[in-house]
Amino acid sequence: DDLVGVDSLVANTAYLRALEVDRNKLRMQRVPLTLPKPKKSTAPRTAAEKTYESLCEQQPIGRRLFEQFLLTSDPQCVAAAEFLKELSHWSFAEDGNKDKTKQRILSKFCQPQSHTFLSYLTAEDVKMIMALAGKNDEAAMEQMRDATRNYLKGKPFLEYLKSPFFYHFLQWKECERQKITDRYFYEFRTLGRGGFGEVCAVQVKHTGQMYACKKLNKKRLKKKGGERLALLEKQILEKVNSAFIVNLAYAYQSKNHLCLVMNLMSGGDLGFHIYELGERGIRMERVVYYAAQIVTGILHLHSMDIVYRDLKPENVLLDGKGQCRLSDLGLAVELPKGKMICQRAGTTGYMAPEVLKQEYYRTSVDWWALGCSIYEMVAGRLPFKDFREKVQSSEVTRRTLEDDCKFEDKRFEGPTKDIINHLLKKKVLFRLGCRKDDDPRTHTFFKSINFHRLEAGLVEPPWVPKPDVVYSKDTEDFRDNSEIKDVKLDAKDEKFFKEFSTGAVSVCWQREMIDSGVFDEVNKPELNGRGLENVWT
Numbered sequence: 001d002d003l004v005g006v007d008s009l010v011a012n013t014a015y016l017r018a019l020e021v022d023r024n025k026l027r028m029q030r031v032p033l034t035l036p037k038p039k040k041s042t043a044p045r046t047a048a049e050k051t052y053e054s055l056c057e058q059q060p061i062g063r064r065l066f067e068q069f070l071l072t073s074d075p076q077c078v079a080a081a082e083f084l085k086e087l088s089h090w091s092f093a094e095d096g097n098k099d100k101t102k103q104r105i106l107s108k109f110c111q112p113q114s115h116t117f118l119s120y121l122t123a124e125d126v127k128m129i130m131a132l133a134g135k136n137d138e139a140a141m142e143q144m145r146d147a148t149r150n151y152l153k154g155k156p157f158l159e160y161l162k163s164p165f166f167y168h169f170l171q172w173k174e175c176e177r178q179k180i181t182d183r184y185f186y187e188f189r190t191l192g193r194g195g196f197g198e199v200c201a202v203q204v205k206h207t208g209q210m211y212a213c214k215k216l217n218k219k220r221l222k223k224k225g226g227e228r229l230a231l232l233e234k235q236i237l238e239k240v241n242s243a244f245i246v247n248l249a250y251a252y253q254s255k256n257h258l259c260l261v262m263n264l265m266s267g268g269d270l271g272f273h274i275y276e277l278g279e280r281g282i283r284m285e286r287v288v289y290y291a292a293q294i295v296t297g298i299l300h301l302h303s304m305d306i307v308y309r310d311l312k313p314e315n316v317l318l319d320g321k322g323q324c325r326l327s328d329l330g331l332a333v334e335l336p337k338g339k340m341i342c343q344r345a346g347t348t349g350y351m352a353p354e355v356l357k358q359e360y361y362r363t364s365v366d367w368w369a370l371g372c373s374i375y376e377m378v379a380g381r382l383p384f385k386d387f388r389e390k391v392q393s394s395e396v397t398r399r400t401l402e403d404d405c406k407f408e409d410k411r412f413e414g415p416t417k418d419i420i421n422h423l424l425k426k427k428v429l430f431r432l433g434c435r436k437d438d439d440p441r442t443h444t445f446f447k448s449i450n451f452h453r454l455e456a457g458l459v460e461p462p463w464v465p466k467p468d469v470v471y472s473k474d475t476e477d478f479r480d481n482s483e484i485k486d487v488k489l490d491a492k493d494e495k496f497f498k499e500f501s502t503g504a505v506s507v508c509w510q511r512e513m514i515d516s517g518v519f520d521e522v523n524k525p526e527l528n529g530r531g532l533e534n535v536w537t
């Protein structure tokens with residue numbers, strides 16, 4: 001027993017130390033990175049990859065290098081780069097600062113007598129922008145952004161493609177496309193266990209960046225026929241790009257596992273916070289904050305015609321800063337265009353009446369589950385199932401279909417009761433989130449939240465996890481020694497594993513290089529003036 005305790009302690013200490021390296025960007029402990037020469041095969045291949053939007057706006061490293069190129073070009077390009085920077089400040093400015101930032105942008109970039117005037121703006125443009133400003137700032141700024149984009153897409157973009165900066169970009173792309181194996185990471189303690197294997201903490205050797213690695217046992221996958229679902233989960237994770245859903249950073253294979261590497265959520269799941277830490281339930285200010293992030297995540301999925309189908313506090317994880325993300329997209333499905341689906345899926349206690357009655361549905365089920373989850377965060381029990389109540393699922397179904405939701409707990413306030421009641425409407429047509437043109441974000445329950453700033457990560461979390469606490473059960477609880485003997489992997493399986501193992505996910509990988517400081521370390525601009533072979537064909 002003592003030995004187990006020591007093992008656990010050692011595992012926790014190593015894990016906490018790695019988190020600290022990541023948090024404080026401790027360079028000394030990283031494996032240095034050198035950029036390879038780009039090969040012809042690395043150059044962007046498809047038409048979509050060669051666009052200005054992809055190369056200079058969407059890819060974080062591409063955006064940085066293009067900006068650096070502009071800043072070393074003629075005064076017109078320098079002004080354009082500075083304008084884009086200030087525009088992004090304006091877009092995220094707090095209400096009090098927004099007007100001042102706009103005024104500064106207008107006087108610096110939209111006045112012909114200013115030395116940073118954007119001279120590609122025609123007299124017509126200037127007139128229109130000044131007329132719009134004050135009445136509709138968004139539109140005025142959009143006008144300036146469009147004009148700038150049109151200008152940059154022309155000659156500056158073509159020159160960038162011939163510059164050392166773009167050569168450098170291709171070097172980064174070469175690095176991004178390397179084969180990922182176990183050796184790319186250090187591995188730390190197990191954080192949880194799922195149906196096909198464990199989830200453990202890992203750290204990228206080059207950057208110090210921590211991630212969670214969900215390891216799916218190949219033989220177990222085959223035995224239980226989970227391959228198709230695993231690929232589906234991977235493809236959905238890869239597609240979504242939201243601050244409130246776990247993002248996929250890498251997909252690779254090792255000898256025995258398929259691995260999904262995602263944001264590490266070191267603060268534990270909301271179920272743990274409701275039930276395992278002190279008094280049951282979560283303080284109201286936190287409930288509102290988490291619900292706002294959950295709503296934003298759900299709206300992102302729905303905007304891509306994806307239903308989550310497994311929303312519950314246990315699937316909402318907190319990161320080290322105290323922000324939350326939806327995780328476990330194993331039940332999520334893409335809805336066929338304009339069609340409904342009819343398939344029982346979800347967790348007892350959170351399933352909507354239309355699912356229980358086996359009716360056709362689309363995204364409505366997630367709004368019902370949100371109602372259940374807000375209720376649970378406040379009261380430490382579900383609307384139709386008490387804490388630790390031993391009850392048949394048929395009885396939970398009956399209550400869900402027939403009973404009214406009761407609010408006996410004193411912690412329920414007016415707006416909280418109201419939003420839950422609207423989310424728990426048994427008829428889809430009356431439910432919040434499902435009625436024509438309604439937006440749950442405008443409900444008074446969320447009146448303290450500025451969603452635009454929330455999405456940019458600019459709203460301070462009401463609670464921050466302690467850096468010296470592991471918000472997870474002991475590693476011993478996750479041990480699993482069962483072996484799968486009667487399964488043989490064949491060539492068809494190998495082909496599938498290869499299809500799954502696509503390596504680094506571009507935007508995520510580039511962001512990792514920038515956030516960890518590795519981009520700035522490696523990107524020394526001594527490249528300037530160096531002759532360039534043209535890899536662009």
Ligand code: ADP
Pocket residue numbers: 191192193194195196197199212214246262263264265266269317327328329330
């Ligand atoms: P399954 O789909 O097999 O249920 P999950 O994706 O739910 O697997 O992961 C299993 C457990 O691993 C979770 O309950 C959680 O405790 C832990 N876990 C999953 N993803 C992460 C993550 N990104 N960060 C930290 N822990 C995680």
Ligand code: MG
Pocket residue numbers: 194328
């Ligand atoms: Mg799970």
Ligand code: MG
Pocket residue numbers: 194328329330331
């Ligand atoms: Mg799952």
